[in-house]
Amino acid sequence: MIELYSWYTSNGRKVSIALEELGLPYEIHPIDITRGEQxxxxFMRVSPNxxxxxxxxxxxxxxxxxxxxAILLYLADKIGRLISKDEDQRWRTIEWLxxxxxxxxxxxxxxxxxTHYKPDVSDYGKERYANEARRLYGVLDQRLVDHEYLADDYSIADIATWPWIARHNWQRIDLNEYPHVRRWYVAIAERPAVQRGWRVPENDQEIPMPVMGDEL
Ligand SMILES: N[C@@H](CCC(=O)N[C@@H](CS)C(=O)NCC(=O)O)C(=O)O
Structure with a gap:
């Protein structure tokens, strides 16, 4: 049995999604980071940071x-799934992770x-990180032009990245500008294990779906 200490954030959801994908039994201990429970x-005996x-x-x-x-690598290695046994592919997965x-x-x-939480504090901060966000979306889109998933097979690299892309609305990113990211994002959003992991700890948020424009 795995005990999971988490909250429904992008980093937290990576692990609940991986546990659901791997079919590992786990017990959730909600840590409400909005109330300082971290x-x-x-808790810091488990997570010194x-x-x-x-x-x-x-x-x-x-x-x-x-x-x-580290947790995603650990869980994938424990079960022998979501990371390739082939050496080249294993390192490709670690690279994108x-x-x-x-x-x-x-x-x-x-x-x-x-941009989302403190939009009035710094134009410099807004511009600096918006530029980097768009650059990173561009890198992801480019990678997905000729790869179905980041390391070819669906892996912990996708599971780590997807919950951050799920906040594209809050990031004011239009997924239609990144058509390969949109294709990848929707495919992962449709996985039942991802939908279950999204709800951990219990929350009533919906998985944001891009407004579908022209199909690829
Ligand atoms: N590098 C860490 C980052 C973890 C992290 O930033 N977690 C956030 C929630 S997404 C958190 O616990 N924030 C509470 C705080 O900063 O006090 C990881 O990937 O696990």
Whole structure:
């Protein structure tokens, strides 16, 4: 049994989606980050950085893990799915997973901060992170021109990236400008495991769907 400490955010949803995809039994411990529950001593024993998501694997002697990228790799390796056994493909998956962890997550996070949450504090911040957000969407679109998924087969790299793209509305990004991202985004949104993972911990948010313009 995996114990999952999480909240319904882009980083949190990566892990609930992966657990649903892998069919691993888990118990959810909601950590309401809007009420500061991530800073309790009890939670920080599991996640010393004081951020969700984190897990405890009771089948592995109570092993704790923080950082969504590490958790996704751990879960994929534990079950032997969502990451290829082929060496080239395994490294391709890790490459795009790290691109998400170092690019999409931090920079779309800052972009959301300046554009969605605090639109009046800094024009410089707004412009800087909007430019980087558009650049990253362009990189993703380019990768998906001739790859169905980031590392060819659906993998933890897609699972890490998709919940951030699910906030395209808040990021004021029109997915019709990135047709390959839109195709990939919709395909993943339709997966039942993704829909289940989206609802963890229990919440009534709908998965945002792009306004469908011309089909590819
Ligand atoms: N690099 C971390 C980032 C985790 C993170 O930023 N989590 C956010 C929610 S999406 C959080 O816990 N925020 C609470 C806080 O910053 O106090 C990961 O990928 O796990």
């Amino acid at each position: 800073t309790t001593i009890e 004081g951020k969700i998501p984190a897990i405890v694997d009771q089948d592995a002697g109570g092993r704790t893990l923080m950082e969504s990228g 790290m691109w998400q962890m170092g690019g999409i997550g931090p920079f779309l996070g800052q972009h959301l901060h300046f």
